[in-house]
Amino acid sequence: MSTTFASLRHPAYRIWFAGALVANIGTWMQRVAQDWVVLTELSDHSGVAVGVVTALQFLPALLISPYAGLLADRLPRRAMLMATQGAMGVLAAALGVMILTDVVELWHVYVFALLLGVASAMDAPVRQTFVAELVPADGLPNAVGLNSASFNAARLIGPAVAGFAIAAIGAGWVFVANAITFAFTIGALLLIRDRDRYPLAHAPRGKGQLREGVDYVRRRTDIVLILVVLGVVGALGLNFQLTSAVMATTIFDKGSGEYGLLGSILAIGSLAGSLLAARRTRPRVRLVLLAALGFGVASGLMAMAPTYELYALAAIPTGFCTLTMLTAANAYVQMSTAPEMRGRVMSLYLMVFLGTTPLGSPLVGWVAEAWGARWSVGIGSIASILIALAAMWWARKAWHVELRYVRGPRRRVMVLSDADRVAEAA
Template sequence: MSACNQRRENILNSDRTAVNPAGSTRFRAMQHRNFQLFIAGQLISLIGTWMQTTAQLWLVYKLTGSAPLLGVFGFASQVPMLFLSSIGGYVGDHYDRQRSVIATQTCSMILAFALAALTLANVIHEWEVIVIAFLVGIVNAFDVPIRQAFFVQMVGKEDLPNAIALNSSIFNGARVVGPAIAGFAIAWVGEGWCFFLNGLSFVAVIVALLMMRIERTKMKPSKDSPLRSFVQGFRFAMSDLPVRSALSLLSVLSLFGLQYSVFLPIYANDILKGGARTLGLLMSAAGVGAVLGALQFAARTHYRGLARWIAVTSTTCAVALIIFSQARVFWLCSALLFVVGFAATSQMAATNTLIQNRVPDELRSRVMAVYATMFMGVQPIGSLLAGGVAKRIGGPYTLAVFGALVLVGSLFFLFRVVMRLPRTSGETTAAPAND
């Protein structure tokens, strides 16, 4: 073992708290002090983030009464990921990741306070909400690949799958809690205070990051441009069969499968004859499933069988979406959305884990930038596509078609990729870097 790796291992061991190793493996990443700090701060911050997202959607609709502008808002908040995550990956591989995440969280806090000030002063317009959403999207394009690559420095490679799953569980837990709090807060004190509370929530994660003890890794100097660095990460991802296949399937899920949320207002109002409460319950059903899916994946103690699990969860998600598209009873819709949330989140966590296990450390942020682009970057395209198709054939049939496309991708992945992998496949072995 090299001296650098030995120092890193010593720091990770010293940061482990006295947790009974015979206890539940579901939370083993919580043995690391750094990850404890991260989770505590992240949970508070994510609740605030979901509060702001909900309040922004409500504010845009209240100011304009325009459903298409809601789509514009979603597009503006997500499209920077498609074009700028490559630069985020470059930063993460050439600059200190801890300081970089602190910088992105600080920028998000400033934007939240700016939005709160404009709203509380009653000078806010819809275009300002959309512009700030776009700026937050730019920050996220840097934050996501850097933060994903930062996990391994907090917990080490052994506990990385558990850390990814636990992070996913709190993200989806916040997705259940945040909008509910926002709904009451909007009714009682207005949207502006939701934005203000989100700004305050970033203090928790920034303080947590500052309290961490992270070894200062020596970043590899590079004269390459961010674009060339992204190409290096993309070349690695496309040259590795498990990584390439898992990323492609995740893109199909993001482009088609995750667009079900666009159609939930149609189901709540027109099909189930409910209202905002029905919509909230449907969203919560998917959120609860997502939390349990992440926690279930957190119980894994090894990297074996990830490709097979990705195939199973993706197929399950696709079938549930197809059935949901034709469901007309509330309890059945809720149950199916629970399954969709469970399967989709488990697939995301498994894909993230498979990639992080195989990627060399010197390419980690760049490959995670590819992950962010192929996952989150295609979502705004899917949103626009879903809206266009739904105008012609309606929401339920659009969702059925999208579910069928995910099913085709899942079966292709199963028979052309998983079935060809040996039982002791290379999905569990780190691949060499290409640069």
């Protein structure tokens, strides 16, 4: 088996990968259906309404993720995942029935988005740390890369299926289909045998454990730098559900099929980025920063695209840079963090990455209505370029980064810095 798919050699990870892929497809189908219902059936193409739904869905990550991370360090992770996956399935089924019976109103979607956000905020840190139990420690970067590949293969399939399903049978059935997919992850969790896992140490109960996690991250300027970059890019640049919806409907005058297809096209680049990331054995901070810069440039091309076809074409490098950045950041933070601290550190990582989206979504939605849909994409492009350049400048000064040309059979430029010593000293 090639290096790219090395983690699939491990039975526990292979089972989880299959179940998660099916559930991820359902999740992406629901995301498209939810935005479409809000945009076209429950509002008059309101970007603000879609932004509010996104905000409510991701806002709990700001408040709950640190506590979920602490629980992930303390409690059995498999049992926690079964509870969170089951809760999300029930919520999807309930909202689907309300849409099918034609009783749903906009405020209902707001409530369900908030409840789903709570379940997701509890699920995310546990899911991140659980993957580390399914492969040996040296296989973690590959597992993280394949997780992203699974997520983006689903992103490639889900939106396209959802777009055509909405047109053919209605949005309500998309929610019901998503509810069914959660049975696959629960089934996978039941099938994984204990002897095939690589259990991580659990943190004992004690006082001040949340503060301990925060203090650990504060000492790690490398992790802080990653969080700052992801926070800015996440708040203003990663609102693809919102920006693609308003661009498709107001700029290019397209329907649900073409809107869903945009998500799939974006996922082509994302899938390529995650598969390439799966081949890397040692992710670096500089890769995160370069990918953030590339994202800013590529999304700028999307903002200026004169036609739907060129917008879709620019989405491919945008997706590639997005997943290169996210996968490198995720793998770097996990690999450089002590196992007993991983749940708390990853919860802070997810709090910043996911929690900044609800802060930015209403602003991006307002920009779309006040300045036009193109500026809703352009503001993320400008912010991403500026924060990436600022982070590079700071890292060069703080970590004494040097570029050195090495002669020999393989001539190359080496990047030398103090960043690795920051991680080792923490």
